[in-house]
Amino acid sequence: MGGGGGVTPTSTPSSPSCSSEILPLEFAEYVAVAPVSDGDESDECCVCDDAEVEALHYASRRLQDRSLREAKDLIRRYKPGDWIEGAGGTKAGDYVLPEITTLLLVGPRCSGKSTLVNRITSVFDKDDDPFAPDRVQVSRNSKSNGTIFLREYPIPRNSNAICIYDTQSLSSNPKKNFQMLHQWVTKGVSPGEMATWDADDGTMIKDIKPSGRKYSFLHCKTRKVNYVIFVVDGTSVLESTDGKNKEYTEILREAFMYPFLSIGDDKPVVVVTHGDRLSMKQRAHVQNELAELFGIPVQQIFDIPGSDDYQTDLAILDMLRYCIQHAEQNLPVKLSYLLEV
Numbered sequence: 487m488g489g490g491g492g493v494t495p496t497s498t499p500s501s502p503s504c505s506s507e508i509l510p511l512e513f514a515e516y517v518a519v520a521p522v523s524d525g526d527e528s529d530e531c532c533v534c535d536d537a538e539v540e541a542l543h544y545a546s547r548r549l550q551d552r553s554l555r556e557a558k559d560l561i562r563r564y565k566p567g568d569w570i571e572g573a574g575g576t577k578a579g580d581y582v583l584p585e586i587t588t589l590l591l592v593g594p595r596c597s598g599k600s601t602l603v604n605r606i607t608s609v610f611d612k613d614d615d616p617f618a619p620d621r622v623q624v625s626r627n628s629k630s631n632g633t634i635f636l637r638e639y640p641i642p643r644n645s646n647a648i649c650i651y652d653t654q655s656l657s658s659n660p661k662k663n664f665q666m667l668h669q670w671v672t673k674g675v676s677p678g679e680m681a682t683w684d685a686d687d688g689t690m691i692k693d694i695k696p697s698g699r700k701y702s703f704l705h706c707k708t709r710k711v712n713y714v715i716f717v718v719d720g721t722s723v724l725e726s727t728d729g730k731n732k733e734y735t736e737i738l739r740e741a742f743m744y745p746f747l748s749i750g751d752d753k754p755v756v757v758v759t760h761g762d763r764l765s766m767k768q769r770a771h772v773q774n775e776l777a778e779l780f781g782i783p784v785q786q787i788f789d790i791p792g793s794d795d796y797q798t799d800l801a802i803l804d805m806l807r808y809c810i811q812h813a814e815q816n817l818p819v820k821l822s823y824l825l826e827v
Contacts, residue, residue: 553800557804558610558613566587571815584712586709587648587813589651590650590671593716594718597722597759602757607639607642610642614642637677649709651675668744671747677706713812716747717756718738720768749812750815750816753782753786755812759791759792762792
């Protein structure tokens with residue numbers, strides 16, 4: 487699974503693996519190893535009693551809680567410019583820093599973009615407000631129009647450092663997708679902006695406009711997109727690679743390859759949703775197929791299912807770290823710095 491592992495500004499996403507890590511003392515002390523004696527060729531470990539097993543589980547849970555806490559604290563403390571690497575002797579003050587680092591969600595209908603916003607938010611709500619309602623209304627079937635008006639969601643809630651934009655789904659019309667995505671990435675995004683460009687599935691703009699913002703004279707700040715999160719449905723990818731719906735992966739590849747979706751040399755990060763409907767073998771197959779389809783490493787693909795567990799939470803935090811780090815690597819340098827050089 488893409489994501490997981492330690493979350494630091496310079497680490498590389500990796501799958502969590504207990505076997506390759508040195509166990510902390512409070513965890514390792516519960517691992518029971520059979521005593522070794524001369525001539526003893528047995529590979530078996532001694533059997534732990536119930537108390538030892540319970541202690542082992544408790545220590546493991548403590549280790550997980552600490553990992554999540556540290557990962558969340560890293561995101562909470564972040565401010566634009568914090569993770570600039572300073573190549574060539576530059577420092578944060580030499581770059582044009584965004585007021586807030588803006589991540590744009592892109593993906594086909596029913597790919598799970600809105601659900602992903604809720605899932606990301608819930609990771610932080612577990613500490614801040616466990617009973618907070620979902621932020622985004624989720625479309626449960628293809629009959630819904632889905633997201634029509636762009637929405638800005640600070641991460642965590644009320645953050646002034648990171649925000650995610652939920653957007654209208656990609657359509658089967660490549661020309662429309664190109665126009666829509668090019669507008670967002672090159673011109674910026676603004677909350678409340680209507681994202682429907684023409685007739686879409688029989689619903690005309692004139693029928694949608696009345697439900698939009700009533701006070702159109704109120705100006706909302708336009709934000710420059712700093713990085714793109716490309717969201718795909720794992721079940722649809724699996725069906726497409728099996729030959730049942732080739733059109734799905736064709737739409738994905740064409741949109742993903744638009745050069746303006748890349749920030750510098752960095753192509754969008756990919757999030758695979760609905761993995762909880764697939765087996766682990768199928769999920770791994772989907773990631774490998776997408777890596778081949780998009781020409782990116784598997785480590786750039788994050789498996790984020792709908793399940794609420796430690797591994798998913800850590801994958802979400804690692805995905806956010808990956809996006810922010812790569813966004814900061816491609817911030818423009820101030821003209822004044824270039825003139826000095």
